[in-house]
Amino acid sequence: MKRLAIAFLITATLALSGPALAQPSEDGVRDFFSQFVAAQNAHDAAKVKSMLWNSPQLLFFSRGVEIRGTESVAARFSEYYQGTWRVAPDMSKFHVALISDHVAQILVPIVFTRGLPGAEPQSSTFLISQTLVRDSDGWKLASIMPIANTQFKQ
Structure with missing residues (x-):
């Protein structure tokens, strides 16, 4: 009886703790980032929003x-999508x-081609730093920071 009670307690504890997350991988982060780029280039505001961390602490600087x-x-991304907006990492x-x-940091140069509606688009390169957090739904963007200097220095 005692063994049965212990087994029940362990089973209940595991069931209440939620699903275990698989070990994160660089390939999983790369895949998430590629999907984010595709959603932006498709101007899919709903998909982009679903990839953002649902927190008042989410930062885009x-x-x-x-x-x-x-x-x-x-809302800022939706504004960008009114004109020309294309990203090419x-x-x-x-x-x-x-x-x-549960946390990953990305660094990648990206060529942005952007322009207001009706204006001639212009391209410029930025180094993008993104922080991702992972929960039971997968990776989410927690911060996005473009940096003007795109050169990696040794």
Whole structure:
């Protein structure tokens, strides 16, 4: 009877703890990032929003402007999609740091082609730093920071 009670307790504890997450991999982070790029290039605002961390702490910092929270960051992307917006990462220079089972950092140069509606689009290259967090739904973007200097220095 005692063994049965212990087995029940262990089973109940495991059931209540939720599903275990598989070990994170650089390939999984790369796949997530590729899907994010595809959603942006498709101007799929709903898909992009679903890939953002659902937190008021989500950060998009660009050109000296700090935007926080899922709704505000998603709205900014939707504004970009009104005109020309295309991103082309140089995946040969894509770097991932797996900080923990639940946090990853990405660094990759990206050519942005952008322009207001009706305006001539212009292209420029930025180094993008992104922090991802992982929960039971998978990876989510927690911060996005474009950096003007795109040169990796040794």
